[in-house]
Amino acid sequence: MNKKTIGVLVGSLRRGSFSQKVATHISGLLEKEFDVKFLDTANLALYNQDLDNDSSLPQEWQNFRQAVNALDAVLFVTPEYNRSMPASLKNALDVASRPYAANAWSGKPGAVVSISPGSIGGFGANHHLRQTASCLNIYMMQQPEAYIGNIADAVDDDGVSDKSIQDFLLKFAGAFTDWVNKFDACSHADGTKAVETAEVAMCQSCALPFNEEHKRFFSTEPDGSRSIYCNMCYRDGKFTEPGITMDEMIEKIVPILGKSIGEDAAKKEMSAVLPTLERWQAGRV
Numbered sequence: 001m002n003k004k005t006i007g008v009l010v011g012s013l014r015r016g017s018f019s020q021k022v023a024t025h026i027s028g029l030l031e032k033e034f035d036v037k038f039l040d041t042a043n044l045a046l047y048n049q050d051l052d053n054d055s056s057l058p059q060e061w062q063n064f065r066q067a068v069n070a071l072d073a074v075l076f077v078t079p080e081y082n083r084s085m086p087a088s089l090k091n092a093l094d095v096a097s098r099p100y101a102a103n104a105w106s107g108k109p110g111a112v113v114s115i116s117p118g119s120i121g122g123f124g125a126n127h128h129l130r131q132t133a134s135c136l137n138i139y140m141m142q143q144p145e146a147y148i149g150n151i152a153d154a155v156d157d158d159g160v161s162d163k164s165i166q167d168f169l170l171k172f173a174g175a176f177t178d179w180v181n182k183f184d185a186c187s188h189a190d191g192t193k194a195v196e197t198a199e200v201a202m203c204q205s206c207a208l209p210f211n212e213e214h215k216r217f218f219s220t221e222p223d224g225s226r227s228i229y230c231n232m233c234y235r236d237g238k239f240t241e242p243g244i245t246m247d248e249m250i251e252k253i254v255p256i257l258g259k260s261i262g263e264d265a266a267k268k269e270m271s272a273v274l275p276t277l278e279r280w281q282a283g284r285v
């Protein structure tokens with residue numbers, strides 16, 4: 001069985017960052033059970049909705065969104081900046097939350113560790129991040145909470161050196177492992193299982209099979225786990241030339257989706273996403 005993949009996002013871009021040391025320590029513990037991947041947030045252009053609508057969608061955004069889509073869970077390790085999370089982290093959350101209704105974070109289990117050289121342990125950052133995570137439908141682990149204060153005393157050049165913090169992080173990693181394993185890989189918010197993309201063999205806009213030219217690249221579901229459009233039909237945040245009508249599209253999608261989640265559930269899913277698809281097709285999002 002494939003291992004689940006946990007993405008780690010570090011709130012600090014600083015060389016010698018305390019957060020990075022803590023994140024590296026936790027990832028070493030998680031690697032026994034999961035594939036762990038650090039996601040780079042430093043090169044993401046500041047979110048600007050115009051870029052999602054124009055033909056200038058930054059490649060780094062697209063890469064980042066795809067990287068988030070591919071994750072089964074997310075771990076945030078962050079310092080506190082002015083009682084909130086650092087802008088780079090908020091920007092990363094915003095970038096992968098769009099375009100509208102293609103929120104790549106949705107349905108994934110997550111956890112947050114905040115750190116600070118001060119005694120409050122980044123409580124403000126931790127809870128601002130939780131506020132955003134709840135809007136993005138990330139299922140945040142509630143306990144144990146992780147506010148690590150006086151971090152400068154707990155690390156050295158080689159990483160986390162303080163025994164009591166090491167013990168705490170071991171407990172935290174164990175709880176997070178249990179939390180992640182409560183979820184199906186890439187499960188949907190309503191409990192239905194992710195559809196294997198292999199089952200969706202053709203683009204639901206032009207109905208052509210996916211191949212070298214017509215690459216499957218865009219996710220239609222709010223949790224970002226399903227990709228059914230080809231790059232010819234859906235580009236730069238909107239449809240180019242819709243090849244078929246909405247009714248025809250639904251007629252094609254329902255039997256394909258129905259194979260894995262049942263026809264009734266497929267119809268229900270399609271009626272839930274229809275308004276969004278219509279807005280996309282009309283180029284209004």
Ligand SMILES: Cc1cc2nc3c(=O)[nH]c(=O)nc-3n(C[C@H](O)[C@H](O)[C@H](O)COP(=O)(O)O)c2cc1C
Nearest residue numbers: 012014017018019020079080081082083116117118
């Ligand atoms: C812009 C800025 C704002 C900060 N605000 C806070 C804060 O609100 N609370 C806090 O505990 N530390 C604050 N700090 C101090 C950081 O916690 C400290 O620099 C920490 O080492 C940053 O984490 P890092 O080592 O992972 O880079 C702030 C630092 C910066 C640069």
